[in-house]
Amino acid sequence: MALLTAVLSSGCLGTHVGNPQEADVRNEDATSFDAGVQDANTHFDAVDDVAEEDIPVGLDVAADQSGMQDAIVANDAMDSSEEGDVLEADGYPVSDLGIADADDNISLLSQCPLGSPAWGRPQAMYEDHLLEFVGADDASLRVRVRRNYEEPGVGESSIMSLAGIAIVRNGELTCITDTNDLSYENTHHNWLDYGEAVAGEVRYRIDIMYLIVADDLGDEGNTFRLWAATEPGGEELWGPLYLNWIDRAQPQQ
Numbered sequence: 001m002a003l004l005t006a007v008l009s010s011g012c013l014g015t016h017v018g019n020p021q022e023a024d025v026r027n028e029d030a031t032s033f034d035a036g037v038q039d040a041n042t043h044f045d046a047v048d049d050v051a052e053e054d055i056p057v058g059l060d061v062a063a064d065q066s067g068m069q070d071a072i073v074a075n076d077a078m079d080s081s082e083e084g085d086v087l088e089a090d091g092y093p094v095s096d097l098g099i100a101d102a103d104d105n106i107s108l109l110s111q112c113p114l115g116s117p118a119w120g121r122p123q124a125m126y127e128d129h130l131l132e133f134v135g136a137d138d139a140s141l142r143v144r145v146r147r148n149y150e151e152p153g154v155g156e157s158s159i160m161s162l163a164g165i166a167i168v169r170n171g172e173l174t175c176i177t178d179t180n181d182l183s184y185e186n187t188h189h190n191w192l193d194y195g196e197a198v199a200g201e202v203r204y205r206i207d208i209m210y211l212i213v214a215d216d217l218g219d220e221g222n223t224f225r226l227w228a229a230t231e232p233g234g235e236e237l238w239g240p241l242y243l244n245w246i247d248r249a250q251p252q253q
Contacts, residue, residue, distance in 0.1 A: 105142045105168045112166035112175035114146040119248040122208060122222045125149065125158040125190060131208075133224055133243035142168040143226060143243060145195070145206060147184070159186050162195040167204065167226070174199050203231035207240070 109132075120129025128148045135141030146163040153159050162184040164177040176182060176197040184195045194207045207225040227239030 108168045108173045109142050109144050109166050114164040132246045132248055134246055136242040136244050157190045165197045198231050201231055203229050
């Protein structure tokens with residue numbers, strides 16, 4: 001999938017990174033993921049009338065209140081399906097899937113040559129890094145994403161590109177590393193970034209969204225979702241499937 005990172009101005013522009021040698025700028029509301037994404041975008045409805053004193057410190061948005069409003073997601077727009085299983089200390093979710101099966105899926109992921117950058121956090125925006133996810137409702141779903149740092153963005157953000165994605169679903173590996181098949185949408189302050197990747201007649205999209213819950217501006221976090229649609233055409237095949245990020249930068253117990 002092609003995903004990631006930042007914004008160019010105080011308006012609603014995003015930076016689209018496909019082949020690293022070819023970048024263009026387009027409105028972040030425009031998407032090539034024609035079907036299914038419209039439903040996803042309902043989660044991005046802005047919350048009006050955010051008081052300036054309520055804008056959290058450290059997000060570099062004090063001078064751009066309109067951008068902040070675009071990124072805020074109301075509680076009633078977030079349903080219970082976004083709540084994933086609790087992760088155990090070893091990084092695997094509590095589920096009916098045995099650890100041996102989980103290890104098999106990790107082994108499949110490792111067959112996709114994503115390079116060896118450091119394991120990173122979703123907010124690690126200033127270096128090349130790998131992210132790994134497990135399905136919130138299905139531990140057999142595994143995803144790895146490599147993002148490359150391209151250049152600084154606005155404020156506390158950066159311009160990223162999607163360098164590769166590996167998906168294990170239903171025991172099958174999809175590995176996409178050709179830059180011609182990868183693209184990444186950098187959005188304002190990296191709030192609503194997503195990547196897309198094409199494999200044959202299927203287009204995958206992964207959302208890496210930095211969310212601020214309207215009822216509690218101090219409750220900050222990331223939401224990760226995976227989609228699939230036909231290519232071309234954009235007819236939704238499945239999704240969204242919610243993902244939990246696995247912190248492999250920390251020692252596993």
